[in-house]
Amino acid sequence: MTPTDTIPLRVAVLGAGGRMGSEACRAVEEAADLELVARISREDPLEKVAEAGAQVAVDLTVPAVTAENVSWLVDRGIHAVVGTTGWTEQSLAPLRTQLEGAAGVGVLIAPNFALGAVLAMRFAEVAARYYESAEVIEMHHPNKLDAPSGTARHTAAAIGRGRAAAGLGPVPDATEKDPDGARGAVVDGIHVHAVRQRGLVAHEVVQFGGPGEQFQLRHDSFDRASFMPGVLLGVREVAAHPGLTVGLDGYMDLG
Amino acid sequence: MTPTDTIPLRVAVLGAGGRMGSEACRAVEEAADLELVARISREDPLEKVAEAGAQVAVDLTVPAVTAENVSWLVDRGIHAVVGTTGWTEQSLAPLRTQLEGAAGVGVLIAPNFALGAVLAMRFAEVAARYYESAEVIEMHHPNKLDAPSGTARHTAAAIGRGRAAAGLGPVPDATEKDPDGARGAVVDGIHVHAVRQRGLVAHEVVQFGGPGEQFQLRHDSFDRASFMPGVLLGVREVAAHPGLTVGLDGYMDLG
Amino acid sequence: MTPTDTIPLRVAVLGAGGRMGSEACRAVEEAADLELVARISREDPLEKVAEAGAQVAVDLTVPAVTAENVSWLVDRGIHAVVGTTGWTEQSLAPLRTQLEGAAGVGVLIAPNFALGAVLAMRFAEVAARYYESAEVIEMHHPNKLDAPSGTARHTAAAIGRGRAAAGLGPVPDATEKDPDGARGAVVDGIHVHAVRQRGLVAHEVVQFGGPGEQFQLRHDSFDRASFMPGVLLGVREVAAHPGLTVGLDGYMDLG
Amino acid sequence: MTPTDTIPLRVAVLGAGGRMGSEACRAVEEAADLELVARISREDPLEKVAEAGAQVAVDLTVPAVTAENVSWLVDRGIHAVVGTTGWTEQSLAPLRTQLEGAAGVGVLIAPNFALGAVLAMRFAEVAARYYESAEVIEMHHPNKLDAPSGTARHTAAAIGRGRAAAGLGPVPDATEKDPDGARGAVVDGIHVHAVRQRGLVAHEVVQFGGPGEQFQLRHDSFDRASFMPGVLLGVREVAAHPGLTVGLDGYMDLG
Incomplete structure (x- = not known):
């Protein structure tokens, strides 16, 4: 190499x-x-x-x-x-x-030089075709001004494209009562959660679920x-x- | 035993x-x-x-x-x-x-017979004294009607008690722009996120953060x-x- | 669909x-x-x-x-x-x-009908090209007779193929003293760890690392x-x- | 404070x-x-x-x-x-x-000033009383010379004390065939696994398992x-x- x-x-x-x-x-x-x-x-x-x-x-x-x-x-x-x-x-x-x-x-x-973020986004689009449920959790240091992160928005969009390609409808969600907004943001039909925590840098978790099964992608950036x-x-x-x-x-x- | x-x-x-x-x-x-x-x-x-x-x-x-x-x-x-x-x-x-x-x-x-949930709650209250940041992520099957879960609410309350006992103020959070509510619910000053995913049963993650450090508790109930x-x-x-x-x-x- | x-x-x-x-x-x-x-x-x-x-x-x-x-x-x-x-x-x-x-x-x-295991193996082979370090952790119920699992062996082989295609040499590892074998098995040059735990079914984590960065794939089978x-x-x-x-x-x- | x-x-x-x-x-x-x-x-x-x-x-x-x-x-x-x-x-x-x-x-x-490592060790000893299975996974940068880490050894010892106090016997493990040592080291009766990965610093995961349930403690040190x-x-x-x-x-x- x-x-x-x-x-x-x-x-x-x-x-x-x-x-x-x-x-x-x-x-x-x-x-x-x-x-x-x-x-x-x-x-x-x-x-x-x-x-x-x-x-x-x-x-x-x-x-x-x-x-x-x-x-x-x-x-x-x-x-x-x-x-x-x-x-x-x-x-x-x-x-x-x-x-x-x-x-x-x-x-x-290149809007993002982190290979892991690029891999996560591509893999998320592919995996999205095969799972009924999908959510995104991004985690950053507490000085970040906006939520959710741009990467999380792009990942949700990629999941949306994958689901559309597979003819999947909305994700299952029976929530009737969520007075304080615990279910987070919805971006392109996908729930996105933003955690802000001292000591973290930039992290993203993508979770997929089907009957009796879970599939996860995770990318952690600890450093520039x-x-x-x-x-x-x-x-x-x-x-x-x-x-x-x-x-x-x-x-x-x-x- | x-x-x-x-x-x-x-x-x-x-x-x-x-x-x-x-x-x-x-x-x-x-x-x-x-x-x-x-x-x-x-x-x-x-x-x-x-x-x-x-x-x-x-x-x-x-x-x-x-x-x-x-x-x-x-x-x-x-x-x-x-x-x-x-x-x-x-x-x-x-x-x-x-x-x-x-x-x-x-x-x-006993409102909760899951030993792990009882341990998580108690440990969360203790750990809360020592960390600047704390958040709760609960994850359940998509047929659940309410969000967040009662256990997550109780855990947030326990964290709040721990922080109060240590004289800690509000968690650090510079978020200025969160148009879709990605930061989730706030229970007793603690952000709580609810994920709904096919294949999951009842899961809770408690994350603490300080400079250069993270501490996590996680409990998974797969089965009655x-x-x-x-x-x-x-x-x-x-x-x-x-x-x-x-x-x-x-x-x-x-x- | x-x-x-x-x-x-x-x-x-x-x-x-x-x-x-x-x-x-x-x-x-x-x-x-x-x-x-x-x-x-x-x-x-x-x-x-x-x-x-x-x-x-x-x-x-x-x-x-x-x-x-x-x-x-x-x-x-x-x-x-x-x-x-x-x-x-x-x-x-x-x-x-x-x-x-x-x-x-x-x-x-089809030796494996779990879509997530198939995805994990394929993604692992692709991601392996871009990371200096890679390890596999498989986790199963304690009644399993062999270690590591066949899926973990296949995943290690897939990582090995990905690394070879990218011209990567051996993973970095300065370990000089490991009297009890904590570094686990080595399959096709990749360290593989097997956890046995009551309550688990069949789980696999693939971890990749580069400077300042980590990338993870995880598949959980909770049920047939x-x-x-x-x-x-x-x-x-x-x-x-x-x-x-x-x-x-x-x-x-x-x- | x-x-x-x-x-x-x-x-x-x-x-x-x-x-x-x-x-x-x-x-x-x-x-x-x-x-x-x-x-x-x-x-x-x-x-x-x-x-x-x-x-x-x-x-x-x-x-x-x-x-x-x-x-x-x-x-x-x-x-x-x-x-x-x-x-x-x-x-x-x-x-x-x-x-x-x-x-x-x-x-x-103080052999260890990381509050999270101290908490993990104490909580591990307490939780150990209530779970049939327990294992430790430590993860460090690939320049570390010894495996497993001293913290992991101390944690395994703490788990051993907790199990002894509760009258628990050996952890369940039916493994008959493990030709390459995937089950890792055994310290005080507890299996300990060491991962070496570029980009990581010092991390420890303690996993407990019982019927239908898992409990985890995790500590990440990203920085001095x-x-x-x-x-x-x-x-x-x-x-x-x-x-x-x-x-x-x-x-x-x-x-």
């Missing part, structure tokens, strides 16, 4: 001064098959990426500048792995057009380090996937 | 035709130190309990008749182990008075059989506890 | 007197799109299957007779769904040959009823899969 | 240059009711503790010097909270003698920070417990 007897891939990190960015620099430096050739912070000119001869750039900046960054990279034939949020169909459209004229250049836009295997996978694979890919699952072998 | 070289204790079961009652009959019959001397169903006269020479009677009938049954038993010096719900301070008061005049007779009123060790504990111990005891924990060594 | 406005599929159950067989009879009877037309016990002649006009037969008999049963069914153009264990490459070979001359007839040999959705899936799909299929996953959409 | 309107307690930390020590300094500094008056590293003379007017000293040094440190502190009437390992009955004996002549001075020797509430509890309580206390549970209200 990490061949060391070949010439290392030359990688730049944009947003290197941020928390995710500095973690990414560290991960690239530690990988024997990659070479960190440029750390670009807010004040640095993008030209340094080209001057350093980067083949792949990781963009971990902010929504306000990411689209401009990626356009600049594609113009210079540099592959881009993008973890910055804020991309919409509106900002993706011109990028698609630009990539049509940039043969061989690959761009990955958990995103790095996904970043490195993107860096290594982006050149082999020309054009635009949205979602890390496009690079994963989930069959 | 189950000495077989002594004369077995003579036990009657009231409500023997019900689901809990028939399970209790089976459990008594299988215990080497107990002898089932009377199975009393709705149509049977209580006199059969006395005629059979029962020393202990297990009442698993219905709220409408349980108080009358117990009064009848105490009058005849027969110890009573009562799992029937519906007892209130109003119905307990005359029983207390009656027991003052019935030296040596013991009555146990899980109540029988509690019933048998009550039967064996009731003679040694004259007067009224409410709650199986009064007979347990939880120190 | 269970259309009721069409003519029901005519189903026979072989081994109807056994525990799995009687459960299967009940499941077929309760399914609106299926009709139970024959319950065949040890003493019944197979002719009753044909006389009843069965289109699909479920074989839940014993290793000694299952090959003969299936051959008889294929000869008469009756599709077979087989849960009996004991099939080997040697007994499958003549069946394959027979099916070549039986156009349109389908046979499913958990095999019935798999049996019914086989019955409904066998006619659409002519020839021999080994493993229920061949009928599932796991993409 | 942390009154701020009183004069802060004056605290010294010995071993302040180590990982636990520097974490303890940070925790004391952040506590409004405590004041860090001395950080003592290997090269510093102990006199600085007395000169700084410390009322309590936390010893997080090394086995070679801890006994000498504590003796010095007791001589000067300074309470000691000790997390250093390596104390034996032989080194405790002279300390006990010394404390007899040092009225009002308290010393706490999880020991600090225990250290602070010791610092705050040591003056109220003159003489020697071994084990943090002596200061906790576990009734």
Whole structure:
């Protein structure tokens, strides 16, 4: 997986001064098959990426500048792995057009670099076809401002798609009396519960149930380090996937 | 725990035709130190309990008749182990008075015979003193009509008592945006979540969190059989506890 | 999933007197799109299957007779769904040959009808490609004679295949001192632990770990009823899969 | 719990240059009711503790010097909270003698400052009385050299004591065939399993089982920070417990 007897891939990190960015620099430096050739912070000119001869750039900046960054990279034939949020169909459209004229250049836009979260979502959609009941419990540190998490919403949507594909109706639920809302939120027909607990980071449990049986998926992120295997996978694979890919699952072998 | 070289204790079961009652009959019959001397169903006269020479009677009938049954038993010096719900301070008061005049007779009123549920509640109250965060997740089959479960409510109350004893304030929770109620019910200041899933029976998870740490209690009831060790504990111990005891924990060594 | 406005599929159950067989009879009877037309016990002649006009037969008999049963069914153009264990490459070979001359007839040999176990194994193989660490914990009732379970062995093998496909080496493990064997069994390079506990039935946990992250799959079988959705899936799909299929996953959409 | 309107307690930390020590300094500094008056590293003379007017000293040094440190502190009437390992009955004996002549001075020797681990052990001993089956699963990072962990061994011993007190015999286990040791280690009659997984830190699961029922305790340490509430509890309580206390549970209200 990490061949060391070949010439290392030359990688730049944009947003290197941020928390995710500095973690990414560290991960690239530690990988024997990659070479960190440029750390670009807010004040640095993008030209340094080209001057350093980067083949792949990781963009971990902010929504306000990411689209401009990626356009600049594609113009210079540099592959881009993008973890910055804020991309919409509106900002993706011109990028698609630009990539049509940039043969061989690959761009990955990944809203979530945690491989486990990507696996959980895909497996949840598949398992959903086979179970009468499904619920989602997400658990985070108590400083989180919104509930439920975006990942839990996406997982509920994936379960909904799986159920629809299998022709399943609503989940069984005889609750008549729930004065305080213990049954939680309902997203795409799926009940979603949010726990907030000191000491936790980001966790998700997906539970499926059928007669005499339960099936569970669980993903725990204890640390920002958990995103790095996904970043490195993107860096290594982006050149082999020309054009635009949205979602890390496009690079994963989930069959 | 189950000495077989002594004369077995003579036990009657009231409500023997019900689901809990028939399970209790089976459990008594299988215990080497107990002898089932009377199975009393709705149509049977209580006199059969006395005629059979029962020393202990297990009442698993219905709220409408349980108080009358117990009064009848105490009058005849027969110890009573009562799992029937519906007892209130109003119905307990005359029983207390009656027991003052019935030296040596013991009555146990146990709202929950599951030893694990009793342990979870007690441990939750103790652990609550030492953790900044606490939440309860109960999970049941989807035919349950109310949410959250009574056990979850009692557990939240126990956690609240533990926190109060330790001088802890409200649990930390920065949630500002929760449009669909994912944070669940709040009982005595504790968030309580109810999951309904085909294939499950009755399950409870209590989660505590502090900096860098999590502590969990979990109890799973897969089957009505899980109540029988509690019933048998009550039967064996009731003679040694004259007067009224409410709650199986009064007979347990939880120190 | 269970259309009721069409003519029901005519189903026979072989081994109807056994525990799995009687459960299967009940499941077929309760399914609106299926009709139970024959319950065949040890003493019944197979002719009753044909006389009843069965289109699909479920074989839940014993290793000694299952090959003969299936051959008889294929000869008469009756599709077979087989849960009996004991099939080997040697007994499958003549069946394959027979099916070549039986156009349109389908046979499913399924060593495990629990959909959750099938999902867990498949997902484990996929997830294994992305994690440095992987272990298996299986948990069963204390009357089980062998450890670890066959399902746990198969899961470890699936993880091993996934790791090999991804070019992963041995799992990291610095253990130098383990005098009592706490690290468990090693199957295809994967540590496997077996728990035996009163009250449990059949449970499997697969745990994957990477830097700052954990991913878990868990399957709980509480009851023989958990095999019935798999049996019914086989019955409904066998006619659409002519020839021999080994493993229920061949009928599932796991993409 | 942390009154701020009183004069802060004056605290010294010995071993302040180590990982636990520097974490303890940070925790004391952040506590409004405590004041860090001395950080003592290997090269510093102990006199600085007395000169700084410390009322309590936390010893997080090394086995070679801890006994000498504590003796010095007791001589000067300074309470000691000790997390250093390596104390034996032989080194405790002279300390006990010394404390007899040092009225009002308290010393706490705590092999484990994780409140959750202390709770798990105590609750395990209590729950063990009520369940036929019990097993322990400990999970750690893959750099750990020994298996099972000391905490798991102590927990198994606690379960053994609980079972003995209740007159319970061996756990039920029909295993006849376990060629690769999947059933794990046996410590005091209890099966103990050790999992090693990248991304984990220190985790323990205790599982109890009875007919139709399961009871679980789980403690997760994600971070060294999880020991600090225990250290602070010791610092705050040591003056109220003159003489020697071994084990943090002596200061906790576990009734």
